[in-house]
Amino acid sequence: xxxxxxxxxxxxxxxxxxxxxxxxxxxxxxxxxxxxxxxxxxxxxxxxxxxxxxxxxxxxxxxxxxxxxxxxxxxxxxxxxxxxxxxxxxxxxxxxxxxxxxxxxxxxxx
Amino acid sequence: xxxxxxxxxxxxxxxxxxxxxxxxxxxxxxxxxxxxxxxxxxxxxxxxxxxxxxxxxxxxxxxxxxxxxxxxxxxxxxxxxxxxxxxxxxxxxxxxxxxxxxxxxxxxxxxxxxxxxxxxxxxxxxxxxxxxxxxxxxxxxxxxxxx
Numbered sequence: 001x002x003x004x005x006x007x008x009x010x011x012x013x014x015x016x017x018x019x020x021x022x023x024x025x026x027x028x029x030x031x032x033x034x035x036x037x038x039x040x041x042x043x044x045x046x047x048x049x050x051x052x053x054x055x056x057x058x059x060x061x062x063x064x065x066x067x068x069x070x071x072x073x074x075x076x077x078x079x080x081x082x083x084x085x086x087x088x089x090x091x092x093x094x095x096x097x098x099x100x101x102x103x104x105x106x107x108x109x110x
Numbered sequence: 111x112x113x114x115x116x117x118x119x120x121x122x123x124x125x126x127x128x129x130x131x132x133x134x135x136x137x138x139x140x141x142x143x144x145x146x147x148x149x150x151x152x153x154x155x156x157x158x159x160x161x162x163x164x165x166x167x168x169x170x171x172x173x174x175x176x177x178x179x180x181x182x183x184x185x186x187x188x189x190x191x192x193x194x195x196x197x198x199x200x201x202x203x204x205x206x207x208x209x210x211x212x213x214x215x216x217x218x219x220x221x222x223x224x225x226x227x228x229x230x231x232x233x234x235x236x237x238x239x240x241x242x243x244x245x246x247x248x249x250x251x252x253x254x255x256x257x
Contacts, residue, residue: 052159055228087156
């Protein structure tokens with residue numbers, strides 16, 4: 001998995017390419033926490049090009065969600081395919097994260 | 111009289127050091143077997159890779175305490191109707207039957223870890239745990255029927 005970060009003012013867009021799993025969750029989490037420490041408030045994570053997510057990846061998102069909320073911001077997820085939506089529904093974590101179809105939808109929800 | 115159906119099975123084994131970086135290659139190989147074996151797209155994209163990743167991570171981190179000198183052995187049996195994945199670590203194991211993970215847990219929406227067994231149970235048809243009587247190892251078995 002690789003990911004890229006794009007920061008504009010207090011908005012951080014994270015583009016995930018590949019799997020978010022136990023092998024890379026710490027790097028992923030730390031990169032976003034660093035941006036939050038530097039003032040990012042609206043965190044949009046785009047999974048359009050992502051593969052599967054395991055429990056560690058889900059756990060990283062749960063942990064990030066709390067940290068971002070504590071910092072006065074919010075975490076929004078974009079571009080989940082049917083498999084990933086199923087994963088969030090199975091775990092009921094769709095209740096924790098606002099899910100959007102596109103980056104534009106996530107950003108206009110500000 | 112109908113000819114008896116063939117029940118040929120394919121067996122593959124891996125032995126890896128207890129390093130998380132070893133997981134991906136094994137998962138990808140098992141997914142490729144499932145794709146060739148006619149498992150559904152959903153099973154190949156979600157059920158198999160997530161559940162096998164969970165089993166391997168559990169064996170490496172909890173079973174073998176991330177000690178690279180300890181091995182994880184993976185055996186895959188692919189039959190026409192089902193996939194069986196055995197993941198053997200060198201740890202004492204745990205009582206799977208008594209391990210409950212549920213979205214109803216009070217801290218489900220706050221904790222970072224503790225969803226792996228839940229996911230394996232949801233994504234596989236059967237998850238079983240076997241501990242060696244002398245404490246020398248633990249085997250986690252995942253089974254998934256082809257749709």
